Amino acid sequence: MGSRQVSDWQGMNVTVAGLGVSGVSAARALAGLGARVTVVDGGSGETHEARAAELAEAGVVVRLGDARTLPEGTDLVVTSPGWKPSSPLFAAAAAAGVDVVGDVEIAWRLRGPDAAPWLAITGTNGKTTTTRMLASILTAAGLRTAAIGNIGTPIIDVVLGEERYDVLAVELSSYQLHWAPSLRAHSAAVLNLAPDHLDWHGSMEAYAADKGRIYEGNTVACVYNAADPATEELVRAADVEEGCRAIGFTLGTPGPSQLGVVEGILVDRAFVADRHKQAQELAEVADVNPPAPHNIANALAAAALARAFGVEPAAVRDGLRAFRPDAHRIEHVAEVAGVAYVDDSKATNTHAAEASLAAYEPIVWIAGGLAKGATFDELVTASAKRLRGVVLIGADRALIREALARHAPEVPVVDLERTDTGAMSAAVREAASLARPGDTVLLAPACASMDMFTNYNERGEAFAEAVRALADEHA
Template identity: 45%
Template sequence: MGALMDEVDLVSRSIAILGCGVAGFGAAAGLLGSQRILRPVHILDETSPSQDASSKQDERYAVLRALGGVIHTGVDIDLPPEVDTVVASPGLPLNHRWVVAARERGLDVWGELELAWRARLLGGSPNAPWLVITGTNGKTTTTMMTDSIMKAAGWASLAVGNIGQSIVDAVAGPEKYEVFVVEASAQQLALVETMSPYASVVLNIAPDHLDYFESMDDYRQAKARVYERTQVATLWNDTDPGTLRMLEAADVVEGCRAIGFTVATPSPSMIGIQDELVLDRAFLVERRTHAIELCEVSDIRPMAAHNVLNAMAAAGLARSLDVAPSAVKQGLRDFQPAPHRIATVAIVDEVTFINDSKATNEHAAGMSLSSYSSVIWIAGGLAKGQDFAPLVRKYATNIKAVILIGRERELIASALREHAPQVPIFEISDAPAESIMKEVVQQARAQAAPGDTVLLAPGCSSWDLFPGGYAQRGEAFEAAVRSAVSQSTVGQV
């Protein structure tokens, strides 16, 4: 089917958006705002309108109604009979009754990314290439790094997806962009059917979201879908062989290349490191005998081993579009890290306080722990079905003491008692969000000595204590640190 027929197919459908959270609202607003859809767009949401007309949800309903959307709310509503396509928001379980009913009726079931790929034909940049990034950890950082590099190269670039602006709203809008840098979660990828990235990467793979997917294999298969139909370059992580296996099983466009990135000296068709330089032996004709310097390792920040891998992935995606090495270097230097990612909050009496609240799974927590040698580790929250025993076994020698918070802290405590019995454990009972971090920091200061790192890398999601998510958790930690040391000599970073 050609682009024109694809466009006719989309605008002629009767579409229902399932869920009206951030993603669902963005998808509906993008479709309706294009003013190209010929049939009513239905929005189904289990949240009922509140008595407070100024609530965020009621504001969303009002906007969508003004654009011509048909709103259905309540826990008992069913799919409208005229609908032929449903778009499931990323947070909606795949076994939700609406999704089940749609499949029983033989309807097309898309996700946000699939809708966006089709809806790009309605916008001002239908032919802009997509650089698509997924992985258990590092997605946002790599997306922002790639966007920074593309902008340094002079491209009109926009970072979208699981970051910032709704991807449907962005690609269906009239603005003209030369490239979209797309952060994609497993939930978004699970329902992809036709998306064809210009280049794609799986940064790493580790157990996560097992409260959403029925098994680790289902989660892995969802992530692997990013490689399907990739046109020019698929990138894989040499330190995580599972990413190569995922790539090897993918059905890519003929001629698409597999490009590795590694912390070792790169072989041909790889990006790697030698003598503190990041070298490209992939995107040059003489790659069997030569390499091109992209940047110095010191140009990458925050400085941590896993972040160097993120930077090499970003560089590889940009180089697939022939971006000059000088732009890679400048883009990485210009890059501003997102909050709550291995951010140094303060240095007090030679004790460093690090906020890595975005470490919401054990794999991310492990990458943080690997960066420091004597850690007062702050962990806990909602474990999402994870097993912490491998993490504790691997990093037991890095951990000096552990402070546990959150509903499922006992899972981590049990792993520590079995595999690191020498490590003291301090449990902070549940308390209001505004006060719990004060207790945490007080206990951390009592355990820390010069040279230690107090590390907030919870390995869990935060919704049990912090309804504002990992950002609220990180902000509470930073506020508690600054309050606790306000009378001390503080080296702010």
Template identity: 55%
Template sequence: MTESGASDLWPVDPSYEPLRGDADFTHAGADWSVLQVMVVGLGASGFAAADALLERGARVSIVSDGTSPAIAERAAVLKVLGARVSHGQPLPQAPEPGTHLVVTSPGVPPTNPFLQASAAAGIPVWGEVELAWRMRPREGAAPWLTVTGTNGKTTCVTMLESILRAQGLRATAAGNVGLPILEAVLHPEPYDVLAVELSTFQLHWSRSLSPYAAVCLNVAPDHVDWHGSYEEYRRMKGRIYERAQVACVYNVQDPQTEQLVMDAEVVEGCRAVGFTLGVPARSMVGVVEDVMADRAFVEERANSAVELGELRDLSGDSSLPPAPHYVADALAAAALARAYGVAPAAVRDGLRAYAPQPHRVQPAGEVQGVRFVNDSKATNPPAAAASLAAFESVVWVAGGQLKGADVADLVREHSGRLRGAVLLGADRHEIANAFGRHAPGVPIVVLDSNETVVMVDVVREAYALAQPGDVVLLAPAAASKDMWPGYEDRGNDFMTAVRGLAPGDLS
């Protein structure tokens, strides 16, 4: 392929044989140079995959339908390194003759015709995560502690990173956050252990991972359009536990996660370990009064536990108490760290040192007794529900792209804590209808502007509805791309609007 999309294929090796199995490609020392590979996508993961394969001598063709400046820059670099590149054109209908392997970026759905044609031709299709796992050293590779879930993945995995570093380990967060996983695996200064966040998109294209310990934080309907059904989405979440070696950590408050553990094929001797916001039973971590307690990784767990820190250790510089879902993420991270042998004091110190990720229950300021909180990352109803549950009296800022999600239960279950609501975005009227059916007494303001400057009006209207002691909470329950490039931009505009509300009064 050329950049114009015209045919310019690799010459087919006369000795070419399809890759009937991939057992020879399970470690960094394999002869990757014999492979002809097509890489789909020129995002960060596609670039990392192509770069790693080229460095090991493989013949690489890259196809991408993207057109951004970043993609053009990556394409230019890979061409210099010897790849054939086609970008800005529709993906081809079938792989090039002689292709042994396809490596796809995680966002490309399995229904894509190119990927379906590859599979029909018997060509293995891997994701970047699968490639990274297979490019680890045969001996001494850093163990993976893996995290997935509909909500909370990034918070949990970065908490885990902080805990591991507090133990003195060379560790990093990688995968769906932090370093691309291939960069982490192939880093010239090897890591002791990796905290790996995995989405269902990544798990779908992974089939040989064997994590040291794994957690699925929670499961709720999301990305059903990509997976085809909620059951398939749930099944992909369960892949996080496949071939787990030491511990499968599950959410006691979400029985689906325990069922996923029960359904998984794990290494013999691997344990199921629960995390709970309540008092932990045997083989669980949980909370006793205001103390996080481990009753799973202690010898006398039948009748004793070890302290992992206090809830106030999670508050950092914030005057807000830690939200329940934030505590749950911390407990899950602690359980993974303890499975790896981290000392209780390092768990405490890592959580104390942890700086929360932006746009996740982030304090945005206070005006005349009204606090503003930015949880723009709450892009689906379950995430918004967890955020709303953290506060007693809320003026809720909601709306955007619901992606087919139903907000009726969300409005009904939290109507008692709502002082009012300000609605914006593509599906604002759907949320307004839910208020009409399930919370008719709650005052709402619907803003019809589709311009991002509307956030100034959003904050003013929310402040007008609030009373001292209330929280104005941006927890949209919806995606942002109807109006903003991403949830970060939406959250930043909210923070800016709050600062502009009454600069002299903000604390």
């Protein structure tokens, strides 16, 4: 951290919006650089007060219970990712001519002159898995790296920390990209685009535009999904450095400047001497864990970014073999009475659920929760032929029930009105009664979890516990 960054912040009045993990990280870092920091948060309670007390010791002023009013004299607002652009605080900032940025933007501005380049990843689904796969490949190549951004250690803490890295694997949400105008990655990937968070962005166009910001200023490669033309359109629209290439990934046979799959082998026709005549073997499909179609696509995207950074083929193979997926991401919990039980609680939107449903057949599907403005007709239409039955839970289950009535009226549906802590156990038992040997009971809710659970992890744990209890009864 050079003196330039310290002098940039000395005496600046910064308002941090939100007392979450990224807000606390930003407040501490900027106060440490000499800024006068005020944190505003509309919440209250023990957790808020404890965090406020800790920040007060670091010289940060915390204002709880009022997140609408801009503190007088504010020079810059730093927002937590989840705050909507329509928030009154930001309207007040705009009226006062004050910029609003996010923690990713601050981290980018705080990078030193010898900072590690960023390989950045976004998309509606698969971001975390792909970022962690990429970090595993980079590690296998002997590079000092970390998976950061929307996962792991707060990004500002990594940038200002003592540890030095060769390259960083950075997961970025559409929220973070919205508030990061200066970001310029070495190479970046948009994995896919499907309607999500439209209540936050206001429209699909605005959502896509924020995702597309990840390509701005890329120097080596813009990686896109050949099966998702919207991602290629974002590459075309991006203003990149001279010589930056568009690199596609596909589950089919790759063309020149693409990575793809040939007879069970992941191959590279992008980062080879003669991409019209050569193909470099990288790994086998069997090296990808789990080898579901959407996860193979994740692996190809991670491989493309690693190859853009100059990683050798053997490290791609070794990194993919070493990778272990997150909990609650297509996780096989148990087999009971010939029925497999799979936890994909992390499938919090329709696009993720569709990918999950495509990996199994036949399925008893447990779905529902908070829809976040989503519709379910396309998901049900795409998956109807795989469904043995459906068990619905959560606040917005009626939206899925109505889509099932329209597009899969023959599929039996159990509608659980319960929202208590025992609801998941009831859902698993209902699913078990619908399933036959050889079927898969799949928790892929297509919805957020906060109506009934703290987060998708807790929802997944509840499912796993219910399955284990069922297994004990059949033991």
